[in-house]
Amino acid sequence: MNPSQQEKSFQIETTANESQVQARQHLVELFESSPLSPQERLFNIGMYTRSSVLVKFLVLNDIYQRIKNIPGQLMEFGTWWGQNLVLLENLRAIHEPFNKQRIIVGFDTFEGYTPLSSKDKASEVWHEQSYSTGKGYVGYLKALLAAHEASNALGHLTGQHRLIEGDVCVTAPQYFTDHPETIVAMAYFDMALYEPTKKALEAIRPHLVSGSVLLFDELTWQESPGEAIAFKEVFSRNEVTVEKCALYPSKAIVTIK
Numbered sequence: 001m002n003p004s005q006q007e008k009s010f011q012i013e014t015t016a017n018e019s020q021v022q023a024r025q026h027l028v029e030l031f032e033s034s035p036l037s038p039q040e041r042l043f044n045i046g047m048y049t050r051s052s053v054l055v056k057f058l059v060l061n062d063i064y065q066r067i068k069n070i071p072g073q074l075m076e077f078g079t080w081w082g083q084n085l086v087l088l089e090n091l092r093a094i095h096e097p098f099n100k101q102r103i104i105v106g107f108d109t110f111e112g113y114t115p116l117s118s119k120d121k122a123s124e125v126w127h128e129q130s131y132s133t134g135k136g137y138v139g140y141l142k143a144l145l146a147a148h149e150a151s152n153a154l155g156h157l158t159g160q161h162r163l164i165e166g167d168v169c170v171t172a173p174q175y176f177t178d179h180p181e182t183i184v185a186m187a188y189f190d191m192a193l194y195e196p197t198k199k200a201l202e203a204i205r206p207h208l209v210s211g212s213v214l215l216f217d218e219l220t221w222q223e224s225p226g227e228a229i230a231f232k233e234v235f236s237r238n239e240v241t242v243e244k245c246a247l248y249p250s251k252a253i254v255t256i257k
């Protein structure tokens, strides 16, 4: 199944009503019929970026500023197409153009969701294989990240980032066995489910330092109880601070004390 077929088989998470959905569809049509060339469209991409997408850029910029003075890698558990990995590479280039030690690591099956556990809630948003990017996508994402690295400062040093393909329940513990020296400055959790979130949290825990930040996408979302259950099982209240993300209510920012 290719990604566009796959896209139709699940519901992208949204709170939009009918008229907002129509306005968004109109935006898609305006994008497709744009008088701008592809090059001009890329350079002026803000013309087509909705506020609900722009806010994600702003949140990641806030997180980047918080961890700028914390050493270590930046990780995303549940990368999907990899937009956040690209944003992180470009935020790295803006905030620390000469720091090529900021390895950015993306974990995903790239074949969509794994089965739910009894601690998760069934949902139209995630069922097995929803959010699959299709086989072979990893190669494209690697090339995309390398292209961004190459166009940034010290662009001759590419290939600094890693894509880890497979079920996080297996790949997260394996990653830290393979790279025991790892320090994690920031990790973004966006898988919503109990099992992979718990396994990833347990795996990164020994590699966090004071000031490391964990960003949770769905900590208080009623559709995804598994994420908060996993978090509360792995961390105790006296070792972290927890904040609601100011710009994005469902996201929560956890800082290691």
Ligand SMILES: C[S@@+](CC[C@H](N)C(=O)[O-])C[C@H]1O[C@@H](n2cnc3c(N)ncnc32)[C@H](O)[C@@H]1O
Binding pocket: 076, 077, 078, 079, 080, 081, 082, 083, 084, 107, 108, 109, 110, 111, 112, 113, 114, 130, 131, 132, 166, 167, 168, 169, 190, 191, 193, 196
């Ligand atoms: C909501 S999407 C992530 C969206 C992405 N963070 C973004 O903001 O664009 C959730 C991702 O988690 C991945 N995922 C779910 N369960 C997983 C597991 N057990 N191991 C690895 N990836 C998993 C899915 O394949 C999917 O790409």
